[in-house]
Amino acid sequence: MPSYRSPFRTMLLVLLLAVPGAAVAEAGGPFVSPIDSLTDAEIADGQSHFRVHCARCHGMLGQGGEGPSLTRADLRHAPDDETLFAVIDEGIRGTGMPGTFGPNDETLWQIAGYVRSLGRLPQEAMPGDPQAGQAIYEGKGGCPACHIARGEGRGVGPELSNVGNRRNLEYLRRALTNPDADHPMLSDWQKGNINAFLTLRVVSETGEYEGLRINEDEFSVQMRDLAGAIHSFDKRTLLDLERAFGHSLMPGYETVLSAGEIDDLASYLMSLKGTAP
Numbered sequence: 001m002p003s004y005r006s007p008f009r010t011m012l013l014v015l016l017l018a019v020p021g022a023a024v025a026e027a028g029g030p031f032v033s034p035i036d037s038l039t040d041a042e043i044a045d046g047q048s049h050f051r052v053h054c055a056r057c058h059g060m061l062g063q064g065g066e067g068p069s070l071t072r073a074d075l076r077h078a079p080d081d082e083t084l085f086a087v088i089d090e091g092i093r094g095t096g097m098p099g100t101f102g103p104n105d106e107t108l109w110q111i112a113g114y115v116r117s118l119g120r121l122p123q124e125a126m127p128g129d130p131q132a133g134q135a136i137y138e139g140k141g142g143c144p145a146c147h148i149a150r151g152e153g154r155g156v157g158p159e160l161s162n163v164g165n166r167r168n169l170e171y172l173r174r175a176l177t178n179p180d181a182d183h184p185m186l187s188d189w190q191k192g193n194i195n196a197f198l199t200l201r202v203v204s205e206t207g208e209y210e211g212l213r214i215n216e217d218e219f220s221v222q223m224r225d226l227a228g229a230i231h232s233f234d235k236r237t238l239l240d241l242e243r244a245f246g247h248s249l250m251p252g253y254e255t256v257l258s259a260g261e262i263d264d265l266a267s268y269l270m271s272l273k274g275t276a277p
Contacts, residue, residue: 046114073165133268
């Protein structure tokens with residue numbers, strides 16, 4: 001991560017530029033992000049500036065292109081608003097992300113506010129009882145055997161501590177009843193768009209293994225099995241390597257849980273909006 005304005009200097013610049021909502025307790029006090037107080041009109045201005053400075057790589061709607069999609073709550077290189085400001089201002093050293101030359105700090109905060117807005121899901125009513133859903137998650141659903149939520153569980157599958165910020169109700173219901181639906185297909189592999197949750201089946205001289213791919217290159221492949229153990233294989237020694245496109249290791253719950261229980265479980269997942277540890 002490149003060096004950038006210190007919190008104190010950023011606060012001072014915000015005050016000098018009178019960015020709306022840039023409340024600071026006192027010099028050296030806690031930084032309050034100007035994004036929190038941007039108006040709809042200022043977010044719209046941020047969108048206009050985004051289209052000029054950022055859309056060529058990230059797409060007109062931030063959906064990705066040459067650069068990654070920004071339509072998610074958690075941005076790997078910008079976990080907080082100060083860092084997001086710095087990334088937009090100065091870029092990310094060693095990557096294709098350049099700095100933004102020309103806009104003043106007020107405009108940069110408006111762009112940052114628009115980027116943050118891309119990852120905010122519209123408010124949805126929960127279809128069930130999240131407390132009952134938590135009991136299903138921890139008990140009948142057996143979810144902690146593969147997922148971590150609020151620091152508890154085994155990290156074989158995706159981290160769920162903030163899934164309520166990342167996934168809407170439709171996606172969560174589909175993941176619970178038809179988990180294969182959103183897993184990588186062969187066409188994704190051919191385009192190079194494969195995430196870490198591709199299922200692998202490996203046969204080596206030491207046995208047969210099934211799990212999730214962690215990493216793969218021309219010579220080796222690494223996977224995590226359902227017990228959480230990590231295995232690394234030399235491809236030259238393998239008897240078989242199958243990439244199970246469109247297949248999830250997660251079971252479908254449609255025949256295990258009632259419709260009401262699925263609503264409760266989906267509601268609990270919607271309530272998970274914390275920061276992944």
